[in-house]
Amino acid sequence: MLNRFFQNIKRQEWYKQQIEHIEEIPAREPRYGKLDKPLPNILQNYLDREGIKLYSHQADAINSIRRGKNVIITTPTASGKTIAFNIPVFEALLKDNDATALYIYPTKALTNDQLHVLRTMERRMGIRPISNVYDGDTPQRARQRIRRTSRIILSNPYGLHQYLPWHHKWKSFFQHLKFIIIDEAHMYRGVFGSNVAMLVRRILRICEYYGSNPQFILSSATIANPEEHSRKLTGRDFEVISNDGSIRERKFFVFWNPPFVDSVKMVRRSPHQETKNLFVFHIKNGLQTICFTVSRQMAELITRWSRDELGNVRDRITTYRAGYLPEERREIERRLRTRELLGVVSTNALELGIDIGSLDAVIISGYPGTIISTWQQAGRAGRGYRDSLVTLIAFENPLDQYFMKHPDEFFGRPHEYAIIDLENPYIVMGHLMCASAELPVKEDDKKYFNLFEESVMALERQNMVRKTPNGWVYSGIARPVDIVNLNNISDKIVTIISDGKVLETMDLPKAYDEAHRGAVLLHQGETYLVEDLDLENLTARAVRRDISYYTEPRKTVDIRIINTEVHQKKRKGIDIEVGEVEVTEWYHSYVLRTCDRVIGKQSLDLPPLNFQTVGVWFTIPGDIEEKVRERGLDLEGGIHAIEHAMIAMTPLYAMCDRWDVGGISSPMHVDTQRPTIFIYDSYEGGVGISERIYDLFESLLRVTLRLIQDCGCDEGCPSCIYSPKCGNENRPLSKEAAIFILREIIDKIKLD
Amino acid sequence: MLDHIAKRLKDKAKWVREYEVIETEDGDMEMEGAVMPRYICASEYERAMRLKEQLLREYQDKSLEEVVPGETISNDRGACYYIQHKHDVSIQKADLEKSRQVICSNLKLIYGIGEVRERELKQQGYNTIYDLMRHPRWRDEAGKFLEAFESRDTRTLQDLLWRWFPRSDPLLLYLAGIHDKNDFIIFDIETMGLFGRPIILLGIARQKKERINTHQYLLRDIPDEPGALWEFISHLEENTALITFNGRSFDIPYVEERLGFYGLNASIERPHFDVLHFARRAFRGRVPDCRLVTLERYLFGIERKDDVPSTLVPEFYETYLKTRNPGLLIPIIEHNRQDLITLSRLFSRLYDVLEDA
Incomplete structure (x- = not known):
């Protein structure tokens, strides 16, 4: 089927040798594994009814988790990581009626998606629901009930950062905490990752106070240093499960370079134009496609441009990005699974494990910056036993062009290291300060925080903590969790207002980029003109206008x-x-x-x-x-x-x-x-x-x-x-x- | 380097402070129903800053004992500074018979009885819950309710009342009638901000004979906090009922958080009358907002002099910690004491309003 597609593409008048390289990734037979000891009936029956036969990596993970090991699973997208940790978690929670588990996801969207997965599992096993999401969207009146009765709580790092000072309300949950599951652990790298690593230590410190010692289960995209990364993120030792046993169909990975537009070969055609052309071609040829762009702006633009060429199927493609309402997002996910949607243009928001099923083809418009992301995005293609197609469209920048000229460099390249810095004094001191408002900080806490003594002393000299017979106690005048941000140390937030309503919010540097006076802001396929950026009140005023250009500072x-x-x-x-x-x-x-x-x-x-x-x-x-x-x-x-x-x-x-x-x-x-x-x-x-x-x-x-x-x-x-x-x-x-x-x-x- | 980072965190704390100064005429603020205002008007702010300067000058090099008469007391958990006063104010509330009469004539408090059924029952001559003891169908439920009433189980009764009535309903105020006057602890805290920071002063007022006494537990410094919390805890008895202003959202969870912080094993769960809810219902539309200072101005004609607005308490206390000048504590302590007195008068006034209606 794809052969015909390639022949077809080469017959198009706009085809000018854009294909620099086609890498064929062969299919692979599945390998299955065996559990060391049988599962309780309720779980084995569940697997049997669902027709799930455990792949080797799933069995390995379950065996290790049941032996009490901390485990990180690093197999690719769609290899069944979720079931590998849900099975042993449910086994433990069904055996011990008090035990609880905390699932941490990087986004609210993922949390909701995974709640759905857990609820379905509970229903099909015929047990009462024991899982709940607890985050900023949880209604006040439901909170106490969830804290007191839920056995599995799903949340995100931003929320947990806010809830930890209230740990006494979570006493029974923390007291019986048996598992901490950190999904998409590769997301926690760089500044954000270093902050989350400190947050995990604050959680562990509270667990220790309540007498629990949870076991960790991490899942991650493939990274170069899973063992080191998991250790840095949590402070514990891990077993790495990386030997993927899942079935894989044949995949074609195409490197697509926009053609030169002039005879001296200086300037290539716009990669956005190429992306739009190829995306439209995919849709017209019946390939259900997800197109990844490097910016929100471009995701919106490519959808707009493509619609103009898609006639009666123009409404069967859409944009997907952060900033959309949860209901809107869920509707898009559902329509992708049912194939009502033929195509979606997305930011990396769909790179994570949101369940949209697998698609026929993926277009990656511009190298996403990491090998990890590229393979995560590529993993969205591959349905059943059919061949699938991934196309990387190169931008004019040196790095994209380098890969076009050296495809072997791309395919032979190891995945990146996930960097976590446990000694960044900005980050450590901020979280130490947060910890001092959760429980008095004691000498012994140096096992959680590097740079402990010098940081405490510096905070004490600024009167941010005070030494008491109970330990160091926070004594500043603002809530420390409001002072410390997890993913962005500079934290002035600009609100964009249009027609008296909040359109969206963004941090100040992003507002300098996207919401300065005269900037064209795209939101849900609509264009807005920013009339004014008020730095004193941190607001920008935008008006809805049909504008054909976009802006770059x-x-x-x-x-x-x-x-x-x-x-x-x-x-x-x-x-x-x-x-x-x-x-x-x-x-x-x-x-x-x-x-x-x-x-x-x-x-x-x-x-x-x-x-x-x-x-x-x-x-x-x-x-x-x-x-x-x-x-x-x-x-x-x-x-x-x-x-x-x-x-x-x-x-x-x-x-x-x-x-x-x-x-x-x-x-x-x-x-x-x-x-x-x-x-x-x-x-x-x-x-x-x-x-x-x-x-x-x-x-x-x-x-x-x-x-x-x-x-x-x-x-x-x-x-x-x-x-x-x-x-x-x-x-x-x-x-x-x-x-x-x-x-x-x-x-x-x-x-x- | 590290000092530079700590300094930056401190500067940021100022930046995220929980109120903002806005330019407006005094009393011209749009704050309907606001209790913890996020804004403080410029004139109020400047007045407070002038007061602060004045206190710093006046009480330089004075000791706490000289400036605020009181004594240091200690307990198992630590020490703190104790200030006691007597006031010619007394708590007014419904007596037991009145409460019985009002509450027990509300048949809807029986699970399963709604508007319509209540009307029918009253037509049949069942006027009170006591009468229902004769009714074959409602006898059991009525029995349970009356048992709670007779044993003065306020918690259970409150739960039953909340099922049908909003928290501001006067019926709930009549529940106070089943308590003795000296069961009540009027309670108000001053803090370093909105949660997550030390409580710097715990104040309570209790009826003793025909007067109320105020007991205030002050932190001379942060290490005093567990000691002060423990003094407060030691006032709580089995029959205690708490009276607060917005305590449901603020004082109670705040104290619980601090007890959790220090691992102090004590429960402050007691029947609780949050006057804010009743005051909102009783005085809405007659006062510009429902802050305690506003209510006392309109109801009792009290104009506070040299007061520190609640939002600026943390700044005053922080400056005290830095300078050790006890003068800065004076307006905090007086503010707290005035809040306690006003609160007890307000509680009594609400009962008068009910009786007049």
């Missing part, structure tokens, strides 16, 4: 070094340092774009955004600078190009999205007094990315050089040194100088 960034105490190394005259920096972002203008070109530019008048973070930087030694000048090369263009290309390659080395790091290069930086290239964490306080770059600095330099010199272009192109997020419109850039400088630096390091 332009900004410049300054950086200053605050201290260099973190790390420093010197290699034959190459100074590489990691330290605290302050970044100032100036949003000076924005451009108006249609799907394939820029149609205008407007200036902006916004105060700069400041934040402190951790950065890594290196200077160009005098002798290399000299040689560059002697050869008449452009030094400034060279270091600017290196900065772009390095940032583009950073996601390969650190668990981050390219948008998680920023960069600045200066031919004469005020603090170093040398030509300097900075790369820094885009999060206040730092997330550990810069430190990682520092550790892997030489490999990163080499792969950056390869990217630039292997690129077929003459003077630089979007595939190597052009950055899609450059605030200087990619000027100046010099490919030749970049290659020369990189070679010189690498030679110098080699000699070391």
Whole structure:
């Protein structure tokens, strides 16, 4: 069936050799496993009635969990992870009538989805419902009953963060807590993950107080370091279950590169245009398809554009993203399962385990930034015993283009590391402060928190905690859980108002990007024009308008070094340092774009955004600078190009999205007094990315050089040194100088 | 570095403080039904800040004992500062017979009897729940109810009443009649904010002979909190009934949270009369809002002088901790004491209003 589809596609007049590569991933027979000891009848009967025969990884997981081990299951999407932990949890809860379990999901949508799964299971086993969701949407009057009577509570980290100070109301739940299930554990990485790791320690501290010691079950997408990740997230040792025994059908993975539009092969056709074309083609050919985009804006736009070409099936595609009402989302999920919907354009919101069934095809519009996400998204394709199709559409940026030129690099590449930083003092101290409002903090709590003594002392010096005979007690004037945010250390929230109603809310940096005066905001397929962003009251006013363009802000960034105490190394005259920096972002203008070109530019008048973070930087030694000048090369263009290309390659080395790091290069930086290239964490306080770059600095330099010199272009192109997020419109850039400088630096390091 | 981070957390705490100063004319605020206002008007804020400056000057280098007469007391859980006063105020409430008369003539309190059936029963001559003891069908239920009444089981009766009536219903106020005056503990706390932080002052008022006594337990510093909580707990007896203003949502859960925080094993679950609910119903439309200070101004003509608004108590206490200037405690203690007195008068006034109606 797919053969005909490929033949068909190549006959289209718009087909211009876009297919760079087709990888065939062969089908695989299922492997089944055996339990060490039989299940109680009620559970075995349930499995038999459902026709479930346990795959080897499911049996392994159940065996380990029943032996009391902490387990992390890292098999792919749709391999049946949920049943592997629900079976032993129900077994334990049916045996011990007091036992309870806490299920933690990263989003409310997933929580509701999984409640449905658990309720169905309870019904089919013929037991009374014992599961409930407890989150911000839970009505006040139902809360006490759920806390007191539910045996399984499903919640999310943001909610738990708020509920922990009320632990005395949860006493009996915590007292009997036997399992903590953390689903989608790979989501808890970077800043967010480090915060959740601290939250888990706060939960464990409360469990200890009430005398329980829960067993952990984690499930995760495939990551490079499941054992380390689970240990860092929870502080416990784990068994890793990764040997997938589930059945797999044949899958074709296509690399699709938009064609050049000019004869000199400088500019490719818009990837959004290509995405829309291919998506429409899929739908017209009867392939039920999910199309993943990199932004909410683009998800909305691709749906709009596609509808214009889909005639009588225009209403059988839709957009899906965070920000929609739960009922709307559930309706979309249902219509996908029943195939009423032929296609959906989604942000990564559908990357997680929401049950929408499996589809015929997946289009990934732009490399999502991590191998993990790419495979999670690809896992949505594959129905029954039929072949399935995944297409990755490349953007013009260096990283996407790199994969197009080196598909083996993609398929051979290990999944990323999940970074959790247990020693980030910003994060640790915040949660220690929260803990001091939950139970008095004692010496013994240093087993939960690194940097314990110095952090407590610092909090005490600021009168945020007070030493008492019972321990350190929180004594600040605001609720600590309101001071500490889990996923975004800068926490000014802007409310977008249209026609007197709240349209949506977003944090301040996002509002600078999407809700400045003149910005076009998309919401549920409608376009809104932002008339005003009021920074004092943190509100933006938007009006509903039909607008055919969309907007992108332009900004410049300054950086200053605050201290260099973190790390420093010197290699034959190459100074590489990691330290605290302050970044100032100036949003000076924005451009108006249609799907394939820029149609205008407007200036902006916004105060700069400041934040402190951790950065890594290196200077160009005098002798290399000299040689560059002697050869008449452009030094400034060279270091600017290196900065772009390095940032583009950073996601390969650190668990981050390219948008998680920023960069600045200066031919004469005020603090170093040398030509300097900075790369820094885009999060206040730092997330550990810069430190990682520092550790892997030489490999990163080499792969950056390869990217630039292997690129077929003459003077630089979007595939190597052009950055899609450059605030200087990619000027100046010099490919030749970049290659020369990189070679010189690498030679110098080699000699070391 | 670490101090820098701790400082940042502290600055952020100021930023997320739970009230905002808004520019408006005094008394011109839209606060219908507001109890814990999130806003404080600029003039009130400035007045409080002036008071703070004045107190800081006046009581510099004075000791707590000099400024606030009282004594340090201690118990198993710690110590705290104790302040006692007598006031020529007395709690008024329905007496037992009156309560019996009003409550027991409401047949709807019997499970299974609604409007229509009550009317029918009354036409047949069953006027009170006592009469129902003669009714073949309702005898058992009536018996259970009367048993609760006779044994003065307020909790059970409250549950029965809540099944049919809103929490503000006057019938619930008549329940107070089955208690003795000295069963009541009028109760009000001052805190570092809205939950999750220490309670800095626990105040109670109790009837003794024809007067009420106020007992206030103050934290000289944060370590005193368990001791002060324990003093409060030691007032609770089996027959105690609590009277609060918004205690259902604030004072009671707050104390429970703090007991949980310190692992103090004590239950404060007692019959509870939350005056806010009754006051809202009785005075709605006659007062601009239902804050205690507003009610006392309209009902009793009291204008507080040198008062600290509730929302600024945490800031005053924080400054006290920093400067150790006991002057800053004066308005907090007086504010709390005035709240207790007003609360007891309000409780009594509600009963008068009922009787007049």
